[in-house]
Each structure stands twice: as structure tokens, then as C-alpha cells.
Amino acid sequence: MIGVTVLGATGSIGVSTLDVLARHPDRFQAVALTANRDAERLADQCRQHRPKFAVMADADAAARLRDLLADMSGRPEILSGIEGLEQVAALPETDYVMAAIVGAAGLRPTLAAARAGKRVLLANKESLVVAGAMLMQAVSDSGAELLPIDSEHNAIFQCLPPNFADGLPRVGVKRILLTASGGPLREWPVDQLSSVTPEQACAHPTWAMGRKISVDSATMMNKGLEVIEACWLFGTDTDHIQVVVHPQSVIHSLVQYEDGSVLAQLGNPDMRTPIAHAMGWPERIDSGVAPLDLFAVAHLDFQEPDLMRFPCLGLAFESARRGGTAPAVLNAANEVAVAAFLDRRVDLPGIAAVVADTLEALPNESVADKGLEFLLDVDRRARESAEHAVRARAA
Numbered sequence: 001m002i003g004v005t006v007l008g009a010t011g012s013i014g015v016s017t018l019d020v021l022a023r024h025p026d027r028f029q030a031v032a033l034t035a036n037r038d039a040e041r042l043a044d045q046c047r048q049h050r051p052k053f054a055v056m057a058d059a060d061a062a063a064r065l066r067d068l069l070a071d072m073s074g075r076p077e078i079l080s081g082i083e084g085l086e087q088v089a090a091l092p093e094t095d096y097v098m099a100a101i102v103g104a105a106g107l108r109p110t111l112a113a114a115r116a117g118k119r120v121l122l123a124n125k126e127s128l129v130v131a132g133a134m135l136m137q138a139v140s141d142s143g144a145e146l147l148p149i150d151s152e153h154n155a156i157f158q159c160l161p162p163n164f165a166d167g168l169p170r171v172g173v174k175r176i177l178l179t180a181s182g183g184p185l186r187e188w189p190v191d192q193l194s195s196v197t198p199e200q201a202c203a204h205p206t207w208a209m210g211r212k213i214s215v216d217s218a219t220m221m222n223k224g225l226e227v228i229e230a231c232w233l234f235g236t237d238t239d240h241i242q243v244v245v246h247p248q249s250v251i252h253s254l255v256q257y258e259d260g261s262v263l264a265q266l267g268n269p270d271m272r273t274p275i276a277h278a279m280g281w282p283e284r285i286d287s288g289v290a291p292l293d294l295f296a297v298a299h300l301d302f303q304e305p306d307l308m309r310f311p312c313l314g315l316a317f318e319s320a321r322r323g324g325t326a327p328a329v330l331n332a333a334n335e336v337a338v339a340a341f342l343d344r345r346v347d348l349p350g351i352a353a354v355v356a357d358t359l360e361a362l363p364n365e366s367v368a369d370k371g372l373e374f375l376l377d378v379d380r381r382a383r384e385s386a387e388h389a390v391r392a393r394a395a
């Protein structure tokens with residue numbers, strides 16, 4: 001039996017992971033489930049999947065979970081806080097860790113899983129954006145496996161040869177074509193973007209996801225974070241990645257080779273496919289996703305991204321090129337700006353403005369030989385600066 005810890009079990013990716021896991025009771029056993037504050041949902045998941053541990057990041061929510069599970073026989077041990085999250089990411093009985101916490105909050109537990117040599121199923125792209133060098137180093141030092149869950153990166157992984165870590169040029173790759181749906185605002189009049197509501201921004205045309213990543217898809221910051229994610233996962237740079245807008249979200253990304261071949265991975269837009277791929281790899285296992293019907297799809301369209309409409313994508317490319325602390329600052333400022341947008345404190349164009357102001361306000365520092373504390377401090381300072389920029393815009 002393969003023991004699985006699901007970090008962020010109550011979220012969109014967490015729920016899809018438990019759906020795949022439950023389809024293979026002879027293969028997988030939930031060892032630990034975690035959530036931030038939603039004790040009611042985690043309690044239901046504990047009754048269904050019977051893990052040994054349950055963690056609430058929030059201490060009050062952990063107390064609530066204890067009450068909710070008081071009458072459960074064989075109830076899990078309940079932990080709380082960041083220490084609890086790190087502990088269950090590194091348990092001896094855990095083989096696979098699904099890293100599906102949203103935002104930089106996922107960094108420490110994801111790093112703990114990598115350091116403990118687990119198979120890390122990485123949905124939490126923000127941890128690579130904030131600490132790519134450190135996370136990749138931890139994976140290689142411990143012999144952990146890092147398998148991408150982000151649908152595009154999972155698609156690229158499937159289109160690359162097994163020895164791609166030798167270097168993309170050495171295996172004949174010319175470039176990566178990273179597809180993007182373009183989100184709900186792809187055709188929205190540019191001069192009316194300031195009137196977009198949180199509900200409209202979260203109404204994604206092809207994917208059902210958590211609110212933060214839905215807003216990131218509306219601004220295309222999500223694709224920007226994914227460019228940085230791809231650079232780390234596949235050992236490449238922004239000159240070898242092209243973003244291709246593909247509204248149907250059927251092709252999940254492509255790899256272009258020296259000989260002119262282009263390999264793509266296709267499927268219905270359902271995260272259970274990349275999750276089942278990474279959980280089963282190198283075998284193929286059932287995901288519950290319906291087979292792709294090409295006649296129903298009928299058309300596949302492609303466009304260049306519009307950087308005037310989506311300034312966040314340009315900011316992310318620029319941060320990736322600058323390197324150092326720029327991607328961590330970009331990420332922290334974006335998290336603050338997205339939260340402010342969801343609270344109706346800034347308008348949608350304000351997100352890019354807050355990120356640009358924050359990148360300008362903070363010096364870009366080298367991350368070479370720096371530890372986790374340094375990166376967490378950069379994250380803290382960028383959040384403070386971004387909050388300042390939000391208040392300045394709201395005033």
C-alpha cells in the first residue's frame with residue numbers, strides 16, 4: 001500500500017486527489033489530511049478516508065475538529081499549525097505527498113516533503129516560484145521525486161523523454177509551448193476591465209478551481225507563475241518557453257523538437273487526469289475522467305497572448321529574467337493584491353499595478369547561498385510593501 005499525505009485536502013485539488021485515491025483502495029491509503037480552517041469539511045473527509053493524522057493550520061479550527069470527531073472510532077491524531085503540516089509531510093508511513101496548499105503558505109510543508117525524500121506531487125506552483133533553487137536542491141539531495149500536477153507541466157512531463165534532466169538541448173528539445181485558456185476576460189473590452197467583479201473573474205470558462213488561482217487565470221498571472229515553474233521543473237529559461245493561448249483547454253501543452261516534431265498531451269480539462277498520472281506513474285491508472293471526444297471538440301484555436309490586456313504576464317516574464325528575489329516578490333505582491341481584489345479593495349487592473357509598484361519598491365537581491373529564513377523574510381517584506389500599495393490605490 002502506498003501511503004499518501006494530502007496537504008490542502010479540502011481544496012479543489014485536494015478533493016480531486018481524494019476522488020482518484022478512493023478509486024484505488026487496493027493501491028493507496030490516506031495517511032494524513034490537512035486544511036487551513038474548514039474543520040467541517042476535513043471532518044467529513046476523515047470519516048470517509050480514515051487517515052492516521054489530520055492537521056488544521058489554524059489552532060481554533062483544530063479544536064473544532066477535535067469536537068467534531070470526538071465520537072469517531074479510530075479517529076486520527078489531530079495536529080495544528082505549520083509544525084503539524086511539516087510533520088505529516090515527512091512521516092515514515094507516507095510515500096507520496098500531494099502539495100496542494102494555495103500560495104507561499106505551502107512552501108514549508110512542500111520543502112519538508114522534498115527533504116524527506118518523498119514523491120512530491122506538486123500542485124503548489126507558488127513554492128517553486130518563491131524558492132525554486134532551494135526546492136530543486138532539496139529534491140536532488142534527498143532523492144525525492146518531483147512530479148508536476150499543474151496540467152501544463154504534467155503534459156510537458158508526458159511529452160519529454162525520461163532523461164530530460166540531462167538538459168533539454170541534449171534531448172533535442174527546441175522549446176516548450178505552454179498553453180493558456182486566456183481565462184474569462186480574454187475578450188472583455190480592455191477599457192472596461194476596471195468594472196470586472198470577483199464573481200466574473202472567478203467564472204472560468206473551462207476549469208473549476210479555487211478562487212486565488214481563478215483570479216490568477218483572469219489576469220494571466222497564473223501563466224506567468226507557470227512560466228517560472230516550468231523553468232525550474234525542466235531546467236530551462238524564458239527564451240525557450242512560448243505561451244500559446246488556446247481557449248478550448250484540450251491541448252494541455254506541447255514540446256517542440258529539433259527535427260520539427262511537436263508532441264502534445266490532450267484530454268478533457270479535469271485535474272484528475274494529471275493527478276492520476278502522477279499517482280500512478282510510471283503506470284497508467286483510472287482517473288474517472290471521461291474519454292476525450294474530438295468530434296465534440298471539433299475546433300482547436302491558437303492565439304498570441306495580448307500583453308497590453310494582461311500586464312501580469314509581462315511582469316512575470318520580466319521577474320523570471322531578472323531572477324534573484326524578483327519572482328518571490330512578484331508572488332507575494334500578487335497574493336496580497338488578489339486578496340484585496342476579492343475583498344473589493346482594488347479593481348482588477350489594480351492587481352498588476354500593485355505588483356509593479358512592489359517590484360519597484362524592493363531591491364532585487366541574490367538568493368545564492370541564502371536559506372529559508374531569508375526567503376520568508378523577503379516574502380514578509382514584499383507583503384508589507386504590497387499592502388501599502390493597495391492602501392495607496394484605495395485612498
Ligand code: NAD
Binds near residue numbers: 010011149211
Ligand atoms: P483551494 O483554494 O481550492 O484550496 C486550497 C487548500 O489549501 C485548502 O485545503 C485550504 O484549506 C488550504 N490552505 C489555504 N491556506 C492555507 C494556509 N495558510 N495554511 C495551510 N493550508 C492552507 O486551491 P486549489 O485551487 O485547490 O489550488 C491549490 C494549489 O494548486 C494552488 O497552488 C494552485 O495554484 C494549484 N493548482 C490548482 C489547480 C486547480 O485546478 N484548482 C490547477 C493547477 C494548479
Ligand code: MG
Binds near residue numbers: 151226
Ligand atoms: Mg495550470
